[in-house]
Amino acid sequence: MKVTRELVDSVAHLARLDLDAAEREAALRDLTRILDYVDALSALDTDGVQPMSHALRLQNVLRADEPAPSMAAQDVLQNAPERKDGCFLAPRAVE
Amino acid sequence: MxxxxxxxxxxxxxxxxxxxxxxxxxxxxxxxxxxxxxxxxxxxxxxxxxxxxxxxxxxxxxxxxxxxxxxxxxxxxxxxxxxxxxxxxxxxxxxxxxxxxxxxxxxxxxxxxxxxxxxxxxxxxxxxxxxxxxxxxxxxxxxxxxxxxxxxxxxxxxxxxxxxxxxxxxxxxxxxxxxxxxxxxxxxxxxxxxxVNLSVRPVGSEALGTRTEMKNLNSFKAIARAVAGEFRRQVELLQDGRAVRQETxxxxxxxxxxxxxxxxxxxxxxxxxxxxxxxxxxxxxxxIERVRASLPELAEAKIARFQRDMGLSERDARALTAEKPLCDLFEQTAACCARPKDAANWVMGEVRAALKARGLAPDALTLAPEALARIVLLTAQGSLARDGAREALQAAMDASPDAPLDVDAFARAHGLLLARDDGACERAVREALQAFPAEVARCRAGEEKLVGFLVGQAMKRMPGRGDPRRVSELLREALRAPDA
Amino acid sequence: MQLTDLTALELGAAIKSRACSVEEAVRASLARIAALDGRIGAFITVCEQEALQEARRVQRGIDDGSLTHPLAGVPMALKDNLSTRGVRTTCGSRMLEGYVPTFDATVVERLRALGAVCVGKTNMDEFAMGSSTETSYFHPTRNPFDPARVPGGSSGGSAAAVAAREVPYALGSDTGGSIRQPASFCGVTGLKPTYGAVSRYGLIAYASSLDQIGPLCRDALDAAAVHAAIAGADARDATSVQAPPLPPLGAPDLAGLCVGIPEEYLGEGLDPQVRARVLDCAQTLRELGAQVERCSMPALRAAIPAYYVLASAEASSNLSRYDGIKYGYRAAPRPDGEEDLTGLYARTRSEGFGREVKRRVLLGTFALCSGYYDAYYAKAQRARALIRASFDEALARFDALLGPTAPTTAFPLGERLDDPLQMYLGDIYTVSVNLAGLPGLSIPCGADAQGLPVGAQLIAAPFGEGTLLRIAAAYQAATGHHRRAPKEVG
Incomplete structure (x- = not known):
């Protein structure tokens, strides 16, 4: 897997990370090394093997549709850096 | 083109x-x-x-x-x-x-x-x-x-x-x-x-054009307009030789x-x-079977049942089931008054018209089916005239769902109940005939159009309560009699 | 004999018998933290006032007979990714430096209910990503056996606190070895329970399908008691289950037990001294009556790449919620006053996360991208299934597997910080256990020439914690490695 600067930039953007020039170079170097190593996976024969998403073989864990009290709004907002009129405040979200 | x-x-x-x-x-x-x-x-x-x-x-x-x-x-x-x-x-x-x-x-x-x-x-x-x-x-x-x-x-x-x-x-x-x-x-x-995902293509073509996705559609009417508008926009683009862009x-x-x-x-x-x-x-x-067993009756089954058991036409049955709030009202009203056809006519006619006049969506309806059933029944029996029934319906729709309108009390209080007793009608007819002897004579001479005038005069003498059919019958009987 | 020399169960018994009060036990712990932690750095937050207040409440409960658990009144510490209502929970990150949860994690609730007293929140690698506790935003933690060396990670603060006798036990979390490897480096007993045995509700997620909470203790008896106290189904965690209760540890011998040693655990990269101590441990198990045999599990070679792909992918999603809007760090407004949403997100996350977290978030984001998903994420999930199948097969034959916990003993601070791959390779013996969802236990089995502890790892089938603890208890009854305390801080 060839890691390019463009790939690093697009992945960083998807992850909402701003990388400065040094961090970009470090990310390029680290990802290249790690992916070189991870590429060993491609040699593994996994034909017919089902992907495993969960460690436990559990199924159908459900709850009844019974309401329970919610939190007080002030507790919901307790850790918010900025709030107004019971709401979280964020920069203007564009359409 | x-x-x-x-x-x-x-x-x-x-x-x-x-x-x-x-x-x-x-x-x-x-x-x-x-x-x-x-x-x-x-x-x-x-x-x-x-x-x-x-x-x-x-x-x-x-x-x-x-x-x-x-x-x-x-x-x-x-x-x-x-x-x-x-x-x-x-x-x-x-x-x-x-x-x-x-x-x-x-x-x-x-x-x-x-x-x-x-x-x-x-x-x-x-x-x-x-x-x-x-x-x-x-x-x-x-x-x-x-x-x-x-x-x-x-x-x-x-x-x-x-x-x-x-x-x-x-x-x-x-x-x-x-x-x-x-x-x-x-x-x-x-x-x-x-x-709405919409694309256009020349009629007869099997290929799909570039589609756009449209959001912020707040009513079925807006959706219909948006679909028509987006169709026009895309066709104009293509006719100008431009391309449709895939976008939201x-x-x-x-x-x-x-x-x-x-x-x-x-x-x-x-x-x-x-x-x-x-x-x-x-x-x-x-x-799956547990859910299937709990499914309520759906529209198609209702349409069949309304035709089979209630004698409705397929057209009426379809119209009634198109909107659940109206269909629920119909079924409950019909169950109360045992007159499904009349109930259907009322729901599809007067109730829908009243909703429209008030600018309300069917799901905002709070009309009590018991009240509507009483209106249907009294009308069918001839105890309420059309106008009086409409007045009762408006009052029933105004009533809060917790305190539905007592239709009989309302009709009594507002003088809407038609007089069924022949005594009152006969008295009114007699008074009308006595007040207009000349017109009575012309009537008897064959001026049929004056019958209506005399009925009106009789009705005036019992305002709001006269059953016009009964008054008309009594009046004609009286005119046929040799000496009134 | 000081109170801080007692194991958790011994201290609980002393409290129950009125040989000491809860307050004395808690003060002894706080005093030791005050005396030592400047050099160790095991704690991010010490809750002195809360702990003393709690000590009085618990004492009343013990006095009126409402608190009877063997651990009632015993002080303990919690890794700082376990949510504590009213006490800041940082995950070792600048991102959550001032975050104060509004609720307790289920494990915290359970321990509080039986009368445990939390004296503080322990240091960790940022968001549990690391094997040395050096990626903490606050400070590194030092190994009590040699302060120039790391305590392991990511639960390095919990391991060091127990090793330095600051607390008799602590909770940690283990996603790829984060309980067992620091237990090994610090000479304590660390249990990573079966996935699902302990509720994760309130554990700030790193990789949801791998994370599990467990105890770091002075011996297997304490580990069994703490595990029993925190385990069990929780209606708030759909991946938690009710396991059968632990059987009594009972018999001092291991007759009838079959233990396998996978060749893959003794291969290239293993320090010869570690290898020798683990084989000594195998010999002791034989002497205790167990049958010990070599086996082979070639699928384990895929464990490290599969783990780093899957854990990083889940982490990239789990850590997306830290955006400066709801809680935690928010980047300062731009000087020109222009503020756009994406810019605020990116600056907040870039300033709030440290290098290793960003590295894994990038790797995980990449592995989930539409063009790479099949080759990386889905492939790693298939490798995971093969690893699980390989363990299923081995554990059908053996009651438990034995190997080293880590390929080396504690390494010097700073040695691997700039070499992520070398750091990752240190997890070679632990990550496969998380991928398969199995219970794993690390126990001290001696020391290298420099006196640094060596850990042996035992692995069992799902919900085989009883087997692991039974082997460990018998081993610890026959040997004294787990009782060796660090001299440097003593």
Whole structure:
């Protein structure tokens, strides 16, 4: 897997990370090394093997549709850096 | 000039009528002060975990069964990752790889032609929060009350070819969901939302054109207008030799036009992957049968029953079932008064007209079926005249649902009851004849049109209470008699 | 004999018999932290006032007979990714430096209910990503056996606190070895329970399908008691289950037990001294009556790449919620006053997360991208299934597997910080256990020439914690490695 600067930039953007020039170079170097190593996976024969998403073989864990009290709004907002009129405040979200 | 046709598919989101949210026990009820229906789970606090609401799965299966879908036996949830302030976890728990239902269809009827609009898939997902622009700070305020409210997304195949078909599909789908009790489908509260995917192509062509997605459609009327408008826009582009761009557009119903939403600077990559916090769902035959056994009667079955047991025409039966609130009113009224045909006429006629006059949607109806049944019965018996019955209906619609109108008391108090006793009528007729001897003579001489005048004079003498048919009968008898 | 020299169960018994009060036990712990932690750095937050207040409440409960658990009144510490209501929970990150949870994690609730007293929150690698506790935003933690060396990680603060006798036990979390490897480096007993045995509710997620909470203790008896106290199904965690209760540890011998040693655990990269101590441990198990045999599990070679792909992918999603809107760090407004949403997100996350977290978020984001998902994420999930199948097969034959916990003893601070791959390779013996969802236990089995502890790892089938603890208890009854205390801080 060839890691390019463009790939690093697009992945960083998807992850909402701003990388400065040094961090970009470090990310390029680290990802290249790690992916070189991870590429060993491609040699593994996994034909017919089902992907495993969960460690436990559990199924159908459900709850009844019974309401329970919610939190007080002030507790919901307790850790918010900025709030107004019971709401979280964020920069203007564009359409 | 080339003739074009539209190719339309819909993505319909419905909020489910559960008591609690999809993954936590917070109330799913509409409204509430900001961030008062929230807990660590739905507000995305670190360390909180989702637990699936069984009722959501039951309702999804019920919807699938009603629309003839295949129920996916091994299903699971996936995370859809994107950053936006209405999504506190920065991922939406949804279903990509194994939606709970696939296939199925909705049968529509436009201008007498039946057509099946195929369903591509139905999946379960959580709703996002509400963002409001704060003009004072020019910032966005986020309220997470709607976060985690359960949704079904019902994705159709691109099978619709006209605004009428689109509206017919939505009406039929809404009625079905309402009969199932899956959702109240109130567009004004956002519990039913539709996104329109539309492309155009030359008539006869099999290839699909470039499609646009349209959002912000707040009523069926707006959807019909938006579909027609977007069709025109795309056809004009193509006729000018320009291309349709694949984009998301926002419909502005006031301006009767759509605008391209500011295109995101990059293509979205939602990086879906199986939700590790939720074990998979295995839906066996027994579960499906349990849901099937609990399904209420759906529209097609009702249409058949209304014709078979109540003697309604197919046309009336279809019209009645198109909107569940009206259909419920009809069934309950018919059960109270045992006059299904009259009840049907009242619901489809006077009640619908009254709703329209008030600018109300059928789901805002609070008319008590007992009151309507009494009006139907009194009218049929001849105790209420049309005008009086209308007046009673208005009063019954004004009454609060907790204190329905006592129709008999109202009619008595307002003098609406028709006098059935012949004594009063005979007295009035006698007085009229005595007051207008010349006219009586001309009548007897054969001036038929004066009969109406005399009936009117008799009616005047018993204002509001006379049964015109009875008065007319008595008057004619009196005119035939040799000496009145 | 000082109170801080007692194991958790011994201290609980002393409290129950009125040989000491809860307050004395808690003060002894706080005093030792005050005396030593400047040099160790095991704690991010010490809750002195809360702990003393709690000590009085618990004492009343013990006095009135409402608190009878063997651990009632015993002080303990919690890794700082376990949510504590009213006490800041940082995950070792600038991102959550001032975050104060509004609720307790289920494990915290359970321990509080039986009368445990939390004296503080322990240091960790940022968001549990690391094997040395050097990626903490606050400060590194030092190994009590040699302060120039790391305590392991990511639960390095919990391991060091127990090793330095600051607390008799602590909780940690283990996603790829984060309980067992620091237990090994610090000479304590660390249990990573079966996935699902302990509720994760309130554990700030790193990789949801791998994370599990467990105890770091002075011996297997304490580990059994703490595990029993925190385990069990929780309606708030859909991946938690009710396991059968632990059997009594009972018999001092291991007759009838079959233990396998996978060749893959003794291969290239293993320090010869570690290898020798682990084989000594195998010999002791034989002497205790167990049958010990070599076996082979070639699928384990895929464990490290599969783990780093899957854990990073889940982490990239789990850590997306830290965006500066709801809680935690928010970047300062731009000087020009122009603020756009995406810019605020990116600056907040870039300033709030440290290097290793960003590295894994990038790797995980990449692995989930539409063009790479099949080759990386889905492939790693398939490798995971093969690893699980390989363990299923081995554990059908053996009651438990034995190997080293880590390929080396504690390494010097700073040695691997700039070499992520070398750091990752140190997890070679632990990550496969998380991928398969199995219970794993690290026990001290001696020391290298420099006196640094060596850990042996035992692995069992799902919900085989009883087997692991029984072997460990018998081993610890026959040997004294687990009782060796660090001299440097003593």
């Amino acid at each position: 080339t003739a074009y046709e539209m190719v339309v598919g819909l993505e319909v989101h419905v909020e489910l009528a559960t008591r609690t949210k999809l993954f936590c026990a917070c109330s799913a009820a509409f409204g509430g002060a900001p961030n008062t229906h929230c807990c660590p789970v739905c507000s995305g606090m670190p360390g909180a975990l989702p637990v699936l609401n069984r009722r959501v799965v039951d309702l999804a299966i019920a919807t699938g069964l009603a629309l003839g879908c295949r129920i996916t036996r091994h299903t699971q949830f996936d995370r859809k990752n994107y950053f936006y302030p209405d999504l506190p976890k920065a991922y939406q728990i949804s279903q990509l790889y194994m939606p709970i239902c696939r296939g199925g269809s909705v049968q529509i009827d436009v201008g007498g032609a039946r057509k099946d609009v195929r369903i591509h898939e139905i999946h379960m997902e959580e709703d996002a929060g509400k963002l409001v622009h704060d003009p004072w700070t020019d910032r966005t305020m986020a309220d997470y009350n709607r976060c985690g409210v359960p949704l079904l997304e019902i994705v159709s195949e691109p099978d619709m070819r006209s605004p009428e078909e689109v509206v017919a599909y939505l009406e039929k789908l809404r009625a079905t969901l309402q009969y199932l009790g899956v959702s109240d489908c109130k567009m004004q509260e956002g519990s039913l939302r539709a996104d 557009r926002r419909w502005d119903d006031n301006k009767d036009t759509s605008f391209a939403m500011r295109s995101k600077e990059d293509a979205q990559d939602y990086r879906y992957f199986p939700e590790p916090d939720l074990p998979p769902l295995v839906i066996d035959e027994a579960w």
